[in-house]
Amino acid sequence: MDSRLPAVIPKPASAQSVATQVMPRWTFWLAIGYALALFAVAVAYLDKVSWLSWLPDPLGPIPLSVPWFGALGGMTIGLRGIFRHNQSWDPSYKYRHLARPVSGAIVGIAAYLIVVVVISATGVTPKTTGTLVYDLAAFLVGYREDTFRSLVVRATDALFGPHKASNEEEG
DSSP states (O other), X not given: OOTTSOOOOOOOGGGOOGXXXXXXXXXXXXXXXXXXXXXXXXXXXXXXXXXXXXXXSXXXXXXXXXXXXXXXXXXHHHHHHHHHHTTSBOGGGHHHHHHHHHHHHHHHHHHHHHHHHHHHHTTOOOOOSSOHHHHHHHHHHHHTHHHHXXXXXXXXXXXXXXXXXXXXXXX
């Protein structure tokens, strides 16, 4: 054996690092289930299925399409993570994959409200229904949730002052 080459000793299975774990199959099937559920809700909504008739649109000031597109963005980035990291899986993301469509819908709603408030601040009355701009914004922030959260942090710091670190940081 050449002494210039390091000896490679395989790690036992119990000592595998996070970076070498394989994605659990349930994660893929959960994402597919989310995609099918979003598709079914869209079809039911567009066909005016009777069990959806109790749901008003808009829901208060928020068009129903906004949380749907936010959830779609969250589900899409989840699938990207599955396809990209299925052989180098980090199990700490499991809860993120479980909640991704819900958090996507939430940030989609927040983005919609921010856009409407910003447009209103210019003195223009925004059209709040029937426009794809809000749906696109909801999808994009659902897809890039981390980027949107950092933008909200920067905007909040600019308005109210920077966050002061404490012994117990928020998540």
